[in-house]
Amino acid sequence: MKFETLAIHGGNSISDSHRPVVQPITLSTTFEHQENSLIYSRANNPNRMALENLLARMERGQAAAAFSSGNAAGMSVFQALPKGSHIIAPDDMYHGLKKQLLEIFVDQLEVSFVDMSKVETLAAAKTPRTRLIWIETPSNPLLKISDIREISHWAKSQGLMVVCDNTFASPVFQNPLALGADLVMHSSTKYFGGHSDILGGALITAVKDEFWDKIVNIQQTGGAVPSPFDCYMLTRSIKTLAYRMKGHAEHAGLIASFLDQHPKIEKVYYPGLKNHPGHEVASKQMTGFGGILSFLVKGGAENADKLISHLKYYSNATSLGGVESLIERRAAVEGPNTKTPQNLIRLSVGLEHLEDLLEDLDQALNQLR
């Protein structure tokens, strides 16, 4: 089954005698005792089972676990590591997960932040207690690309596990497990949900091993699980994921080229551009370059803020992956300690008509000095 077909039919598990075409939402928190029945909806429920089955197949893994947020999914990986483990993570790791490592796990885990786009940094960062390498590619907000195959190959030779945050690429464009990663993480809040109205997260494993059992235990006993309604909403949204991703990537590619030529723009970061340092690796491991780009506006933070205020169709809001275009000046969101350039704008390109999106950017840029 091809991805588009799987996305539409893979999330349905129908047992009702009326034979609905869409799986109903099962709100019951408990189930009558009988052989092989579900027991309690924190441990499992029909809508989560359907979603997890779909997610596992989408990422070509053996199993998936759905969580109440991307951060909860990521956290369960850190919780499953033995105390004192060392992690190698990207220096531009998603800031919420970095915050977990630096604040919540400060007494349990050690971490080295490296430039993950340079594989040679890994050997230097490795210690006898290193257990896990965390990849996020494309990364946030500079769209840096890490070579999943090369990193996984090296990790395997060292007995280390690789987890890849695949939120930006989505399984439509990138399958980290097929490239050698052990686990994939998603913030389902982004492209899976796709309409800025669901919070969720997921992990998918290449093999059901002991580490995976620990994660499932943390999911079911810890209880950071999505509701049946959230699972239903995600299963529904994923049906259009492939087509949405194609639209996002097409628009993002054309907007990136437009901005790249514009005299008021200093630099554009989009892995689909030939001048992007990660373009070659991205072309090898992705079948599309995604819907997120960032760029530096000439004239500093002041001009970046002005540009955003002149736009009509782009909402100045955080998050990404929805059908609506979202724009923000990242440094303002990331706080005073950020290394992100003050004039960097991140754009999550939506599915409005491309001409409207381009025209709007053009008129807003033309108002800058």
Ligand SMILES: *Cc1c(COP(=O)(O)O)cnc(C)c1O
């Ligand atoms: C949003 C995001 C997360 C965190 O997910 P939540 O659903 O907000 O908890 C993790 N990684 C990336 C790349 C993200 O964009």
